[in-house]
Amino acid sequence: MPRVFITGLGFVTSIGNDAPSVAASLREMRHGFELYPPFQKPEISCKVIGTIKGFSTDSVDPEDWTFPANYSIKRETIRSMAPHGLYAHCAMIQAVADARLSEGDISNPDTGLFAASGGSPMLTYYHHERMLRLGPARCSPLGIVASIVGTLNFNLVASFKIQGASCGFSSACASSAHALAYGFDEISLGRQKRMFIAGGEDGNRDAILPFAGMRTLSLQTDPNLASRPFDVARDGFVGTGGGVVVVLESEDEVARRGVKPYCELAGWGQASDGYNVAISHPDGTGSRTAMENAFKSARIRASEVDYVNAHATSTLIGDISEARALKGVFGELGVRPAISSTKALTGHGLSLAGAMETGFCALVMREGFIPGSAHITHLDPACEGLNIPRATLNQAPNVVLKNSSGFGGANVALLMKRA
Amino acid sequence: MPDPVQSNPGGNKALTLATKPFAPEEEAALREALKRCSPSTFEAAVQFRKTGNADHMPAVVIGVIERFVEPDLRAKLKDADDDLRLIEDLGIDSLTMMEIVILVEDVLQLSINNDELRNLRTVGDVKTFIDCKIRGLPLPRPTKFLPIEHIAAVMPVQPPFLFMNEASVSSTGANGKYKITGQEFFLQGHFKDNPVMPASIMLEALGQLAVLFLIEGAPTEPGKAIGANTIFFTGCEGVRAHRMCKPGDILTLSIKPKRMKMPLATFEGAIRVGQEKAVIAEDITLTFAYVESAAAPVAVEGSAQAAPEGAHPANPPLRVAINA
Numbered sequence: 001m002p003r004v005f006i007t008g009l010g011f012v013t014s015i016g017n018d019a020p021s022v023a024a025s026l027r028e029m030r031h032g033f034e035l036y037p038p039f040q041k042p043e044i045s046c047k048v049i050g051t052i053k054g055f056s057t058d059s060v061d062p063e064d065w066t067f068p069a070n071y072s073i074k075r076e077t078i079r080s081m082a083p084h085g086l087y088a089h090c091a092m093i094q095a096v097a098d099a100r101l102s103e104g105d106i107s108n109p110d111t112g113l114f115a116a117s118g119g120s121p122m123l124t125y126y127h128h129e130r131m132l133r134l135g136p137a138r139c140s141p142l143g144i145v146a147s148i149v150g151t152l153n154f155n156l157v158a159s160f161k162i163q164g165a166s167c168g169f170s171s172a173c174a175s176s177a178h179a180l181a182y183g184f185d186e187i188s189l190g191r192q193k194r195m196f197i198a199g200g201e202d203g204n205r206d207a208i209l210p211f212a213g214m215r216t217l218s219l220q221t222d223p224n225l226a227s228r229p230f231d232v233a234r235d236g237f238v239g240t241g242g243g244v245v246v247v248l249e250s251e252d253e254v255a256r257r258g259v260k261p262y263c264e265l266a267g268w269g270q271a272s273d274g275y276n277v278a279i280s281h282p283d284g285t286g287s288r289t290a291m292e293n294a295f296k297s298a299r300i301r302a303s304e305v306d307y308v309n310a311h312a313t314s315t316l317i318g319d320i321s322e323a324r325a326l327k328g329v330f331g332e333l334g335v336r337p338a339i340s341s342t343k344a345l346t347g348h349g350l351s352l353a354g355a356m357e358t359g360f361c362a363l364v365m366r367e368g369f370i371p372g373s374a375h376i377t378h379l380d381p382a383c384e385g386l387n388i389p390r391a392t393l394n395q396a397p398n399v400v401l402k403n404s405s406g407f408g409g410a411n412v413a414l415l416m417k418r419a
Numbered sequence: 420m421p422d423p424v425q426s427n428p429g430g431n432k433a434l435t436l437a438t439k440p441f442a443p444e445e446e447a448a449l450r451e452a453l454k455r456c457s458p459s460t461f462e463a464a465v466q467f468r469k470t471g472n473a474d475h476m477p478a479v480v481i482g483v484i485e486r487f488v489e490p491d492l493r494a495k496l497k498d499a500d501d502d503l504r505l506i507e508d509l510g511i512d513s514l515t516m517m518e519i520v521i522l523v524e525d526v527l528q529l530s531i532n533n534d535e536l537r538n539l540r541t542v543g544d545v546k547t548f549i550d551c552k553i554r555g556l557p558l559p560r561p562t563k564f565l566p567i568e569h570i571a572a573v574m575p576v577q578p579p580f581l582f583m584n585e586a587s588v589s590s591t592g593a594n595g596k597y598k599i600t601g602q603e604f605f606l607q608g609h610f611k612d613n614p615v616m617p618a619s620i621m622l623e624a625l626g627q628l629a630v631l632f633l634i635e636g637a638p639t640e641p642g643k644a645i646g647a648n649t650i651f652f653t654g655c656e657g658v659r660a661h662r663m664c665k666p667g668d669i670l671t672l673s674i675k676p677k678r679m680k681m682p683l684a685t686f687e688g689a690i691r692v693g694q695e696k697a698v699i700a701e702d703i704t705l706t707f708a709y710v711e712s713a714a715a716p717v718a719v720e721g722s723a724q725a726a727p728e729g730a731h732p733a734n735p736p737l738r739v740a741i742n743a
Contacts, residue, residue: 075489076489076515137521137524138524139521140518140521141517141521142514142518
């Protein structure tokens with residue numbers, strides 16, 4: 001089976017809009033949270049989100065949007081995008097440059113693109129309300145492709161003239177981890193030589209606030225305290241958006257092009273809780289099985305893992321479920337890999353999270369450090385026994401495990417190792 | 420205040436519509452709808468909405484099209500003739516055409532259905548179409564784009580004396596192109612060591628385009644067609660040559676009918692090379708006769724005739740691609 005490598009990354013995230021600034025934020029544990037103006041109303045109890053800086057996408061009309069001047073995007077291209085389409089488009093441009101891909105490397109039948117996003121609730125509402133009010137004849141012909149789940153793959157595949165496999169993945173907060181996982185399969189089964197994996201979320205009012213209905217958002221008003229996975233005082237997740245693109249390539253392509261990969265994507269596993277539509281299994285059974293399946297698939301022993309980038313979102317139940325799963329996998333072997341949740345810095349990127357955090361893992365493997373788990377004052381006693389560093393370790397991880405879990409009890413574990 | 424229903428000395432121009440008063444909120448909505456268009460587009464739209472005068476319509480339509488064309492292509496629209504093609508020249512795809520239509524509908528307060536859009540290929544088609552909608556006139560027949568194979572099959576004139584490479588014919592006129600190759604037999608003698616396209620041949624080329632219009636585009640009575648072999652030259656007036664045309668030049672020919680009454684049809688014609696005027700003919704008059712037409716049009720190999728329902732030319736002009 002061909003081995004699969006990560007050769008390019010692009011980031012538009014709350015903690016930075018390119019790889020160097022993201023790496024600096026992770027190393028220095030700088031968060032990307034701010035009081036979000038649309039939430040500063042008495043009837044909205046959630047106040048903080050992980051904001052995207054340097055972009056303005058509040059308007060329902062993409063031609064009103066602003067973005068950093070180093071990107072130039074034609075009207076014909078931007079008109080069908082959701083806000084996260086713009087973020088991911090910019091991340092794609094970065095990833096292409098980072099991987100040193102030529103135009104011919106991008107647009108050919110051996111190169112595909114998988115994407116994951118939750119669609120655009122803001123644009124869905126806008127276009128739907130307009131249709132009901134004014135009738136379908138007054139609706140934008142691009143309303144559907146700009147807003148439905150799948151908008152991210154439609155737009156990126158068309159904009160970058162992708163000719164290989166393309167698909168969208170929808171398993172809520174495990175979506176882009178699934179996209180990476182199946183992208184790995186496309187290459188390791190020999191179907192494709194290269195896959196772009198894109199994750200995106202609008203991360204605005206309409207994307208985040210509905211989670212308030214589940215009482216799952218942090219109500220903290222202090223941006224420095226809002227997201228604190230594994231802390232006993234955590235009170236919910238902090239939403240964020242953005243766009244991240246990860247380039248996967250076969251070992252032959254890596255050799256042919258003579259590029260130095262970030263790391264190898266060694267394998268993956270998945271399993272489901274079979275428990276509740278929205279609540280994770282209290283013992284983390286699905287997550288544990290997903291990790292074990294990943295070890296089998298990658299032929300890596302759990303004892304080889306030296307860093308786990310946890311799914312932990314800072315919710316009361318979710319963090320404990322994962323802690324129990326981790327104890328089950330590692331505790332019984334008596335090994336204690338470093339565990340941190342970078343959602344303490346970025347917030348929870350929902351469908352974006354898996355790709356964003358896999359990008360972080362690849363980045364820290366190259367940069368040679370393990371980011372600490374930020375904002376922990378009092379570790380939740382349920383996490384005792386796990387090695388959760390509260391500060392960055394100047395230690396280059398060799399084998400990294402990335403967990404992702406989504407609604408319906410979907411769990412994905414991805415394994416990376418030093419190339 | 421001028422009377423909203425204007426009288427018009429020109430006769431067939433600027434018919435008017437009964438208009439409703441134009442409220443300030445409507446003006447605000449119009450300003451918002453046209454916020455990315457030029458100020459003159461907005462002004463024209465306001466005038467149209469206030470007076471219903473269709474003379475303002477072309478400025479609105481061109482202004483709306485301009486707003487949707489990529490900035491680097493907008494220059495083409497500035498000095499556009501009506502033959503400028505939406506897809507090939509302006510890069511407008513069918514989805515953009517829908518965006519244009521929705522905005523035009525919104526601004527001019529009319530509704531256009533998809534079938535009507537299918538045959539709009541040029542800026543001129545769009546202007547004529549909207550004009551007919553506003554005036555409540557029957558919609559024109561679509562412009563037909565004719566490749567050389569089709570032209571040669573229907574024309575009584577044949578190579579080496581046929582002076583067009585391609586042509587388009589609508590109900591209001593015809594346009595054609597001819598590239599002077601330098602291989603034309605008469606250029607050997609016209610002139611010695613200095614090939615110049617004879618003015619008489621350029622006039623002939625305009626006459627041929629008028630013949631093509633009579634065969635392919637001219638309105639006829641039911642059951643009748645103009646016989647290709649009945650058309651002959653009778654006279655011309657007001658002919659002026661402005662520019663020498665030489666091998667390598669591409670002649671852009673255009674004719675418009677001025678009068679048509681059996682057995683005479685009079686046209687005005689012009690030839691340009693790029694933006695330069697080459698020849699003007701104020702009147703070219705042909706004689707013609709009707710013949711009984713076959714029930715169905717003769718199928719011609721390689722025909723680009725306006726296709727019937729269901730059969731579209733290679734590049735179907737304006738269909739929204741549904742790929743869901």
